[in-house]
Amino acid sequence: MSHSLTPVPSGKAATSTGAVRTQAKAPQLINPPLDYAYDGSFEGLLTVLFQVYDRKSAPNSIQPLGAVQGGLFAQPVQIDTDEAMAARVWEGLLRYMDKEARTRLFHAFLSEQPDRELLIFRYADLAMRAGRDIAENYADDNVRRIAGIAQQMYREKHRMEAFVRFEKTSDGLFHATIDPDFDVLPLIAPHFTKRYADQRWLIFDQRRRYGLYYDLTRTDIVEFESSGPQRNTDISATVLDEREPLFKLLWQSYFDHVNIPERKNMKLHRRHMPLRYWRYLSEKQPREQRFEPIKNKKPIG
Known part of the structure; x- marks a missing residue:
């Protein structure tokens, strides 16, 4: 899992305009294939790609160190x-795409697909062998899968x-816990940094045990250690701002009052807002207290 907000630092590249020109093709991988192991970061994977062509040995497998499954007669390399090699590979890809x-x-x-490392290698290798961009070559299964x-x-x-x-929370921090299907924190960081630039916030991915923390100056990756699995997505009530329940009630009341029962279409509603996201939404939580209009006020006249 990569905890980088950006994959690798971008340097000056001749192809910064986005134009892709035909380049020399990648070297032939003439040596026996190898099993490769890396630290699980995106920079680590780019380093593996560099070593594949440096050693001229195609990968049988590319595995994170924590998931290495060695064979009976060979151990992964x-x-x-x-980081310098990773940056070189990252910038070099712009010659082909x-x-x-x-x-x-x-x-x-970031999708965490089981074979993502080999898929990325095959796509990059195909582009380098073609010497040009292959993004629209949908006849190739690797291109279709990457696009999907x-x-x-x-x-x-x-x-x-x-x-x-x-x-x-009581100390003025805005907190949210999420559990997305994919590792999207690096992708949503720019949006929340720009939109909530005037407040401190933390977005925590409980499945991957890390989060984004914005301190009014910059957004950083933060990691948490836990002694056991944590499934509860709620913050302890003791650390919440005392006004938070009121905010939640007002938000729920707003949605109750703008709802038009005659126009309810749950099939369309679930299409635009799938059920698995409802756990994050205040308006989808059970009502602890129904909103009631003030009854001791009489109309004028």
Whole structure:
């Protein structure tokens, strides 16, 4: 899992305009294939790609260190992450694809698909063998899969940006806990940093045990250690701002009053707001107290 807000630092590249020109093709991988292991970061995977061509040995497998399954007669070659190599590979990809296509490779990595490393290698290798951009070569299964994953990641990113609800703690921190299908925190960081630039906030991914923390100056990755699994997405009531229950009630009351029962269409509603996101929404939680209009007021006249 990559905890980088951006994959690797971008340097000056001759292809910064996005134009992709035909380049020299990648070297032939003439040596026996190898099993590679890396630290699980995106920079680590880019370092593996560098080593594949440096060693001229195609990968049988590329596995994070925590998930390595060695064979009976061979152990994976462990590749240490080298940020300079990773940056070189990341910028070098622009010789064979535009920035949008390159970004899709990062999104494929964040998707956490079981074979994402080999998929990214095959896509990059195909582009380098062609010497040009292959983004529209949908006859190839790898291209189709990368495009499909990119669409899934976009939908998950968009829904997280739309459905995340914050709760205010007693020290003024706005907190939200999420459990997305994919590792989208690096993708939603720019949106929340820009939209909530005037308040401190924390978005915590409980499945992956890390979060984004904004301190009014910058957004950083924060990690949490836990002694056991935590399934509860709620914050303890003792740390919430005393006004938070009122805010929740007012928000629920607003949605109750703008609702038009005669126009209810639950099938369409679930299409635009799938059930798995309802846990984040205050308006979808059980009503602890029904909103009642003030009854001791009499109309004028």
